[in-house]
Amino acid sequence: MTLDIYQVDAFADQVFKGNPALICPLDNWLSDEMMQKIASEHASSETAFFVKEDKKNHYHIRWFSPKKEVELCGHATLAAAYIIFNFIDTSLSHIIFNAIGGELEVTKNDDALSLILQAHMPTIDDEYHTLFNATIGEEPLRVFKGLDYILVYDNEEIIKNIKPRFDALKSLDLRGICITAKGTDHDFVYRFFAPKLGVDEDFITGSACTSLAPLWAKMLNKEKLSSAQLSQRGNTIICELIDQEQRVSITGKASLFLKGKIYLPSEETSSSNKTL
Helix, strand or coil: CCEEECCCCCCCCCCCCCEEEEEECCCCCCCCHHHHHHHHCCCCCCCCEEEEEECCCCEEEEEEECEEEECCCCCHHHHHHHHHHHCCCCCCCCCEHHHHHHEEEEEEEEEEEEEEEEEEEEECCCCHHHHHHHCCCCCCCCEECCCHHHHHCCCCHHHHHHCCHHHHHCCCCCCCEEEEEEECCEEEEEEEEEHHCCCCCCCCCHHHHHHHHHHHHHHHHEEEEEEEEECCCEEEEEEEECCCCCCCEEEEEEEEEEEEEEEEEEEHHHCCCCCC
């Protein structure tokens, strides 16, 4: 059995920037075990699989890190939309993805893609200060808790110079940890660590902006913000709160790096029983 596979650099205006994601369109679901094997084989931070639904612009999407299935991945969703817009249905300019956590939308405006997600304002949390001091090496000004832990620091230079202990971060109970500060040339900057998922430091984490955008919007008193993830391949992401601040629009570009084929043993392919 053969499947098409694409590698897309998401939130990037050219290849070798942004965050790479593997995208695998499917006619029918593979087994969970097989999808995990494909994700582990490629060892990209995320591999997205999607299946067309009955409505014209609706797709069901799932994401796998090299170690496990995850509940949300922004950059792989943007990459999946790029493949649909450019290779599967070029008539579309708006896609609705159905996922475990609910609906996600992507709209196309020329070569810019806007991923629309539910906003999640994090709550203040002081419980893990001692652990963070030991694993991150710098005491934060404040700690917030949401999908991830968010540590707020005084300035951009601190964010650039932090060298975390990734082995210790594997014990966190949440998905990952995000460190952030007000930026010099951007409204805010950040870095994201998720060794629990097999990704010590992510290049660009769009889903982290579902918490970072409302948090910084409140602190800076503005709804549209420029952000930058200070990683090796980081790039600018424009975040905007919409729908009375209930949702976040995260805008960037995407670039195709690779298109190929996966060859699977037919006896190991079977329909997944997982439902939303």
